[in-house]
Amino acid sequence: MDAEAPFGVNSRPCTEEPMSLEFDHDVCIIGTGRVGLPLGLSFVEVGVDAVGVDVDADLRAAVNGGQMPFHEPGYDALVAEGRFVVHADAAVAARSRAIVVTVGTPLHTHIETDLSQVRRVLEGLIPHLRPGQLLCLRSTVAPGTTAFVRRFLERHTRFRIGEDLLLAFCPERIAEGKAHAELRTLPQIVGAEDEASRAAASTLFARLAPEILAADYVTAELVKLFNNIARYVHFALANQFALVADTFGANIYAIRHLANHQYPRSHIASPGLTAGTCLRKDFGMINEWSPYPDMLLSAWKMNEYIPAFLVKHLGQRVALHDRRVAVLGYTFKQDTDDTRDSLAPKLVRYLERELPLEIRVTDHHLADPIADAGNGPLKNWPLVEALTDVDCVFVATNHTGYREALQALAFVSPETWVADLWNVSGANQVFFQAGALLR
Numbered sequence: 001m002d003a004e005a006p007f008g009v010n011s012r013p014c015t016e017e018p019m020s021l022e023f024d025h026d027v028c029i030i031g032t033g034r035v036g037l038p039l040g041l042s043f044v045e046v047g048v049d050a051v052g053v054d055v056d057a058d059l060r061a062a063v064n065g066g067q068m069p070f071h072e073p074g075y076d077a078l079v080a081e082g083r084f085v086v087h088a089d090a091a092v093a094a095r096s097r098a099i100v101v102t103v104g105t106p107l108h109t110h111i112e113t114d115l116s117q118v119r120r121v122l123e124g125l126i127p128h129l130r131p132g133q134l135l136c137l138r139s140t141v142a143p144g145t146t147a148f149v150r151r152f153l154e155r156h157t158r159f160r161i162g163e164d165l166l167l168a169f170c171p172e173r174i175a176e177g178k179a180h181a182e183l184r185t186l187p188q189i190v191g192a193e194d195e196a197s198r199a200a201a202s203t204l205f206a207r208l209a210p211e212i213l214a215a216d217y218v219t220a221e222l223v224k225l226f227n228n229i230a231r232y233v234h235f236a237l238a239n240q241f242a243l244v245a246d247t248f249g250a251n252i253y254a255i256r257h258l259a260n261h262q263y264p265r266s267h268i269a270s271p272g273l274t275a276g277t278c279l280r281k282d283f284g285m286i287n288e289w290s291p292y293p294d295m296l297l298s299a300w301k302m303n304e305y306i307p308a309f310l311v312k313h314l315g316q317r318v319a320l321h322d323r324r325v326a327v328l329g330y331t332f333k334q335d336t337d338d339t340r341d342s343l344a345p346k347l348v349r350y351l352e353r354e355l356p357l358e359i360r361v362t363d364h365h366l367a368d369p370i371a372d373a374g375n376g377p378l379k380n381w382p383l384v385e386a387l388t389d390v391d392c393v394f395v396a397t398n399h400t401g402y403r404e405a406l407q408a409l410a411f412v413s414p415e416t417w418v419a420d421l422w423n424v425s426g427a428n429q430v431f432f433q434a435g436a437l438l439r
């Protein structure tokens with residue numbers, strides 16, 4: 001990093017400068033999913049001429065028909081205006097001054113980043129790249145990936161990065177459900193290794209972000225991963241504390257309240273089913289480069305154990321065999337419609353091994369039937385029906401509305417056993433009979 005761009009310095013350039021007229025669009029977003037679509041719409045909202053490219057025909061039909069293909073607050077009116085168009089063909093990228101890549105970067109079944117979507121995008125872009133364009137990688141990637149992209153582009157084109165083609169890593173750090181606000185409030189990290197790339201990427205993202213923070217490629221890649229992994233480990237520790245408290249017959253909610261109350265030096269998170277498309281996989285992007293057991297691997301094991309813990313421990317209080325069991329929530333996170341890498345399907349699979357009479361999955365953020373999230377399509381029970389004459393309830397997701405539903409259950413079915421690690425009920429117990437909510 002050179003002296004003119006030290007880390008942490010707000011290198012926000014002039015944002016009012018008009019972009020070149022030789023391109024039809026200011027920016028082309030490739031991969032208009034949960035990250036790319038909100039980004040494209042937010043650009044449009046601030047007057048940036050943005051277009052999208054996506055291989056998913058259903059997603060294109062929804063967006064180009066004025067509908068959000070998934071739930072993300074703040075964008076319904078913007079998408080209905082029809083100013084952000086998603087194309088099937090990456091050729092539109094040739095007419096865009098900047099290209100932002102926001103395709104998926106999952107893990108393989110092994111501890112290994114699956115870069116196939118990024119590679120396919122790069123291969124598809126090669127014939128369309130033009131001198132002066134900026135390519136921003138925004139998908140979450142393993143350290144070293146932007147350097148790989150640089151080598152890939154220089155191998156397969158006549159361009160030199162920093163001279164006639166610009167390259168930056170500009171990570172997305174929004175939380176799903178908060179994209180609209182956070183795209184305008186979070187500082188934007190810009191990882192670049194030449195001045196021209198850094199300036200171009202900073203100019204683009206300064207249209208949205210209040211502050212631009214300069215870094216090199218690997219620093220920017222690690223910032224994104226460390227932000228997510230810190231959260232994942234924080235939640236794993238909360239889950240471990242819940243298990244330790246259970247071992248000693250102590251109450252984790254009382255301990256957490258006392259530990260956090262007016263205490264300035266540590267904050268214990270709520271225990272729960274911690275997973276999801278980003279948190280669950282991002283640790284693997286570090287772990288694939290280390291052969292040793294470490295805290296990240298332990299955090300993974302801890303979070304992954306929670307469904308088994310809940311089934312095993314409720315099963316010690318009431319035999320699940322031949323019972324009617326309800327599972328509240330199937331998404332990975334509160335009040336979203338995203339089931340990717342949710343632990344709820346795993347919980348259901350463990351329940352199936354107990355051979356209950358019936359497992360009723362309910363999630364009012366999902367359609368009926370619930371699309372395959374690892375267990376095939378499932379009937380999505382209406383919440384009230386799922387709780388009618390039910391023997392056991394597992395709260396898999398802390399959706400708004402479950403507290404009231406469990407309180408209603410307490411009146412009609414006080415004997416029903418509940419496993420509620422999230423403590424959505426406010427019972428302040430992980431395992432309890434619904435009648436406890438009346439006391």
Ligand SMILES: NC(=O)c1ccc[n+]([C@@H]2O[C@H](COP(=O)([O-])OP(=O)(O)OC[C@H]3O[C@@H](n4cnc5c(N)ncnc54)[C@H](O)[C@@H]3O)[C@@H](O)[C@H]2O)c1
Pocket residue numbers: 030031032033034035036053054055056059102103104105106117120121138139140141172173174175176277278
């Ligand atoms: N979801 C989040 O909250 C979040 C937050 C920060 C970072 N990220 C990261 O952002 C990246 C994207 O995540 P996402 O949640 O938006 O994934 P997503 O699956 O919702 O979106 C990716 C999109 O890319 C499209 N796509 C795949 N290959 C393509 C190709 N060759 N050409 C054009 N389109 C293609 C897919 O059809 C899909 O619509 C990931 O690296 C993720 O880790 C996600």
